[in-house]
Amino acid sequence: MTQSPLWGFLLLYRRADTRCKKRLKSSPNRAAAQKDRHIDVRTSPPLLLLLLVGAGLGSILAVRRMRSVVSTNGPSVDLRQQAGRSTRWSLAGLVGGLVGALIISRWDPLGRGVLLAAPLFGLVVLVSVCLGETTARISWTSHRQASLLTRRVREYLPTRLTTAVIIATTTLTISLIGATFAGSTDDLGRAGRSLTVTCLNGVTNGSGPWPGWFYAGPLLALTGLGAAAAAVALFAIVRRSRPGYHHSGQVDDADPTTTADDDLRRRSARTVVAASGVAVAIPLGGVTTFGAIALIGIECLPLAGRVVQYGWIAVIPLSTILLGWSAMTLVGDGIAAVAERWRTPIQ
């Protein structure tokens, strides 16, 4: 196992972390040393390499989806205006989310701010998409028509990315709940920030930081909020007024306006899923990395603990792939939407 690159990465990190801890103990200024330790964690070269590889693999998956660029050059002015509105709100959400993530990442020197940055980013994007859909405006005429076809959320979701995000969210939730039950208080009395195991010989092994309640509580709360916001945004996308019918006087679900409207809904749904992917992938990577590192530090870990440790190690590269996939989907759709706006200005 020690020959595995990932295992090597974790051991490298462990050594660096141990050196930091020693420096921390010997340092006259504990706060400064603690800060140094966190900088070490964030700029760990193997971690950055892993992130790059994951982002690269994820990009390949995302680029394959970029071919279906929404074409809103249809006959409906309402549709083009809605496309512009969706684009503006999505971009505002991306910028607002990034600003929010930067601000919250500086909140807690013990890493909770960094952990909550991605879920907050996702939440802001989801709220923005929701606003873009619910503020849709149609120029109504006295005679209006509507198709009796039922629009369903699943018709607009990107199947594979959605499946990946659901699996990642489930894994994150289970990991956090499990870590909360297994965690114990650390040396300063912070609940669930340490893992303590008493060996058969009576020696107590402690390791941390552990993703227990100290981290899991706010993360679960924000993830839950994000899931609720994603559901609301998806229903808003599906229930937005269908433009075009009242102008043409005919109801044909294969006409260009309807097809373009469906493409626009698909893009919004993809933004929702991709933002959720970013919101989940980063904390999942963080939780599993720190959890696995803490478990490596326990010498007399029971078999079940080792199984969890290997499971978490396996999740780390998968979470980076999901991160790359989701991030590139967001970026790709953003670029495509802006390009579309330049090509077809509203008349």
Next chain:
Amino acid sequence: MSKQQGAAPAIGVDTTDPTPPYEQVRRQVIALIASGHLGPDDRLPPVRQLANDLGLAAGTVARSYRELEQDGWVRTKRGGGTRVGPSPPSAAVQSAALADLTSTFVQRARFLGADDASIVTHLQQAL
């Protein structure tokens, strides 16, 4: 109705028509069921979707659905949406619906200034 390509059953609302919008929706759904365009167990769109697409308040469409359910044309299940009933209502109810539609047609034709002979001629041409 599930998603499919091509022309789909549709309903329209005319806001200048003196008939209330909920009644317009109700009558058209009945006409679609009676003509076979909507079959047993076909799903109707959710209230909010249809209301948004027609630019109506959700309560207006909800009232249409409620009255259709009371007359036995559709059935609503929690979580299952609103679907066309397994069998159409009794012949008497169908006859009443037809009389209702005919009455509306005649009323609107007279509103346009058409006399009885002209109405009958146009009706025969449509048949």
